[in-house]
Amino acid sequence: MTILVRCVAWLAAVALLIITTAGPAAADEHGNTPRLYDTMDTFVRDRMSNAGSPGAAYAIVDRDGIRHSGTFGSDGDGGAVSSETPFLWGSVAKPVTATLVMAMVSAGELRLDAPLTTYLPSFRTRDVERSAMITVRQLLDHTSGLPTSTRHTDRTAPHRRPADVVPELERESLVGAPGVTYRYSSTNYLLLAAVVEAVTGRPFPEVLRDRVLGPLDMRDAVTTAEQARATVPHGHRYVFGRPVPMATPFDPAGVGYGYLGGSVADLAAFARMNLGGGVEVVGPAQRAAMVAGDVPTGPDRSYGLGWRRWAIPGTDTPMVWHGGAVPGFWAQIILLPEHAVVLLANSYGPLHEPKLLNIGFGLAELSLGRQPPESPSTYTYPVVLGAMLAMVVILLGLIVHGVRLLIGRRPATPSRVRTGAVLAGWVLVLGGVLYGFGRILPTRSGVELYQLGLWAPDVAALVFATLIAAGVLLVLRVVIGLRALRR
Known part of the structure; x- marks a missing residue:
């Protein structure tokens, strides 16, 4: 459960960041x-x-x-x-x-x-x-x-x-x-x-x-x-x-x-x-x-x-x-x-x-004859890419951890109530990631998911990597949870 809580905090923070970011010369009268x-x-x-x-x-x-x-x-x-x-x-x-x-x-x-x-x-x-x-x-x-x-x-x-x-x-x-x-x-x-x-x-x-x-x-x-x-x-x-x-x-x-x-x-x-x-x-x-x-x-x-x-x-x-x-x-x-x-x-x-x-x-x-506005921040683009890359790395790390749980020696089984709660937590968190990146992000950006690569291929690559990794992890955690519930 501790791993799940930490993951929820990381994934929520990164997803929130990504989704919410989606003197002149004097002139004459004619400039x-x-x-x-x-x-x-x-x-x-x-x-x-x-x-x-x-x-x-x-x-x-x-x-x-x-x-x-x-x-x-x-x-x-x-x-x-x-x-x-x-x-x-x-x-x-x-x-x-x-x-x-x-x-x-x-x-x-x-x-x-x-x-x-x-x-x-x-x-x-x-x-x-x-x-x-x-x-x-x-x-x-x-x-x-x-x-x-x-x-x-x-x-x-x-x-x-x-x-x-x-x-x-x-x-x-x-x-x-x-x-x-x-x-x-x-x-x-x-x-x-x-x-x-x-x-x-x-x-x-x-x-x-x-x-x-x-x-x-x-x-x-x-x-x-x-x-x-x-x-x-x-x-x-x-x-x-x-x-x-x-x-x-x-x-x-x-x-x-x-x-x-x-x-x-x-x-x-x-x-x-x-x-x-x-x-x-x-x-x-x-x-x-x-x-x-x-x-x-x-x-x-x-x-x-x-x-x-x-x-x-x-x-x-x-x-x-x-x-x-x-x-x-x-x-x-x-x-x-x-x-x-x-x-x-x-x-x-x-x-x-x-x-x-x-x-x-x-x-x-x-x-x-006025001062131009300051240039917008140069950090938004690298911060968004960095946050998305962090999301992918986190998900890959969790996949590796899940595979080890699946093929390694089985630890003592917690109560069925706790096992069910953990499984529900994973489903909610990863379902939220899939919905956020698959539905909310395209809606907020005004671009269909399949068209994203036309406009921003780097963002598209990271979005699809996130969706694939989240989908794999969701299947993995459901298998682990159901196996534990059957014991």
Whole structure:
């Protein structure tokens, strides 16, 4: 019993840790000084190094175009990052998709408050009545009630289309009533792409190019798997602290929610339009509606139609933004009242996201003549990996101890009550480990367990090692306990 108590303490402490962790230059009124830009370049270079990212590009944009840009490091194929290097943008695709949807609303092709079934008649979930209430607006602002899970996204079947998700969702349950609670879900934007295809009768990437990307001269935009293979250099994911090149799998149905890409110049062109400069894909009223942020997501934070709306810390200055990732890449776009910041990086890991976010937010602060925030802790990632490794070592040690008990000389048998209590303790503890790592951890991270290796292969390896070791130990302890009870 003493061994069990000690193990419970160790395992509980380690599991709790893992699951819960899951001065600028003065500028003129436009922030337009070489000294400020030098400061920004140095800031990005230092913070990218701190995040372990091999390459990055950023730009400061106003209504007239790119005010300043910087490129750093190398791409995953060994070439230097340039202003024309394409990256994948992850969820920064969402405001681009929202722009297309709003353009179609302006043209009378879609209605924001029309039920989704108006355009996708076969759409339903297990909650048939409630799912019939979901509207286009609720897909845009993530209040549809669909779950966060990635089980319907990040797939690579070559002929997959957005509408393929519709029959899959018949087996899904809503996690909230439509229009009531914000719950971020890429499935919302997968469905929006299906709506666009249903209304236009054309593939979503083609419509996006004709109505948004083309008019904005986003000439290096990536919208197909073929383009991605031909033009996008390898991204990087982190493996025990080192960025390792990877060929990012491309979801051909996912352009609307995350598998859109392009160069820093392309993203800058999109930012410029949203500031009111250049070609007007959607009008001022539509842009204002998109960034109004009508759905609360936290203190002084909200979500609009494809955009997050926060405030610069300590001020009333609005900051409309979106970040995004696919395996191997990170992107961020931040709209401020007079200018915008866009950032692209060719690495990503869930435990590195706070550092990557910090770079974009820091650039926004610098562009306003403020001090950037401190870089997040560098210890979270190694501490989590260390804790998970400790968990595996503990479980392996307990397996060795159990095997010795099983094949060694049998000690005096304790009372049946005590034996049963010890067995129940092992079942509860190890069952908790299996449930925590197999269910709670994926749920909290928003990634299905089988997809974890795409995003964080080192974490995935340790999670699966933990699950296997815990399963083996559970079987071993049950055999030992039952043998003792039979005596």
